[in-house]
Amino acid sequence: MSVRHARDDGAAARGDVRTAHQDLHSERGALRGEHPGRARNPVVKVADLAWLEFEKPDLDRAEVFARDFGFGVAARTEGELWLRGTFAGPPCVVVRRGRASRFIGPVFRAADRTDLDRLARATGTSVRDADVPGGGSTVALLDPSGFPVRVVHCAGELRALPGQRPLTLNSGPRHRRTNATQRPPREPSRIQRLGHVVLETSVFAHTLDWYLDTLGLIVSDFLFLDGQRERGPTMAFLRCDQGDRPVDHHTLAMHLGPGTGYVHSAYQVTDLDALAAGGEYLAERGYRRSWGIGRHIQGSQLFDYWRDPDRLMLEHFTDGDLFSHDLEPGWAPMSASGLAQWGPPVTRDFLGTSPSPAKVREVVAALRGDNELDPARLLGLIRAMTP
Structure with missing residues (x-):
């Protein structure tokens, strides 16, 4: 069942779902008949991202960057590197x-071990042992874009580690710090936890519906191409549905594009000083900033984007929005200028719009393929993502 026709009209009539138009997170709401941003009866409702999986040829170099970026090492073998934050829970990343x-x-x-059984039955897969420190169970799936997606229930979790303390700030008449100076140390921004991942796909609508129907994610914000709103959204910020419990504005974000792949992943740090001092630490060690420091619009978080030695993009963030399940999606036009409330101009490196032979080949292949990209949409994306 497509969520495009799965709106729970009874809930809306009862007032259980609030609109998001009173300066909550978007200036606009949905028009009549537009995508509701949630499924009426998803197979399961996942609780959060557990971790992200990568491959790299040089684990030693990957570990050096990981420590400089602020990760801790949960486990290391000849073939695997498990990275963690300071919060209790599962690891953040496996390389x-x-x-x-x-x-x-x-x-x-998974919110509960029984969700794996339900998911396996609905998708014709099976529950297997998870290759995670401490053990657990998992179901392996494939989303419509071709990404391997796993849902896991861990037998145990990592204990919390000491973290960076937020600085005590004086603000206006509130003098919380007297006879003491501020000297945040120049050190890595110690990662607290994994926040979200952003993906590009050429089959956006189909993939979006799969995540809503199968994993129970719900949309916080939709973006659309200026002048093409009637064709539907081209980007979505999705959060987990934990009922009345507030959760991150987005756990997964995806946008339409000529390629199918990873855009970036984001990791929470303590506060703005930790983010900024950690950025100085990275710069001193020769790493490349992609964009930042600034504050986003959708999600509101303070951000700072960096490239690892293999040019994969990672984000430090802090002070992000938290939403409960009773907010409907916001709708806004997609634009490079609409990515931040303040900060330096968005870079071509962050947007991924720098021309290259590989990018041209990707666009040509997409226009010839069986997907949701056509010349009008491609032109709209180019205009939207032109700084």
């Missing part, structure tokens, strides 16, 4: 030895 540096796929955390 396996492979021929090339690449993103494999996301792993979501």
